[in-house]
Amino acid sequence: xxxxxxxxxxxxxxxxxxxxxxxxxxxxxxxxxxxxxxxxxxxxxxxxxxxxxxxxxxxxxxxxxxxxxxxxxxxxx
Numbered sequence: 001x002x003x004x005x006x007x008x009x010x011x012x013x014x015x016x017x018x019x020x021x022x023x024x025x026x027x028x029x030x031x032x033x034x035x036x037x038x039x040x041x042x043x044x045x046x047x048x049x050x051x052x053x054x055x056x057x058x059x060x061x062x063x064x065x066x067x068x069x070x071x072x073x074x075x076x077x
Contacts, residue, residue, distance in 0.1 A: 006030070010032055017034035019033075028065045028066065030066070030067040032067065032070070038071050
């Protein structure tokens with residue numbers, strides 16, 4: 001799966017989001033910035049991202065996901 005495809009999955013699932021996606025070996029590294037994260041715990045933010053990727057994680061296409069989830073304010077935007 002290409003980074004652009006993963007980016008599209010995340011941005012299509014999480015409102016007003018911007019995702020940066022890369023691979024380091026077999027590890028997926030994702031940074032997602034969205035105003036939808038406002039007021040949510042770190043766990044809830046991560047659950048939103050996992051929900052976007054759920055099918056790909058379940059079928060083994062993706063694994064070893066490292067993520068950072070930020071509001072625009074946290075990202076300095």
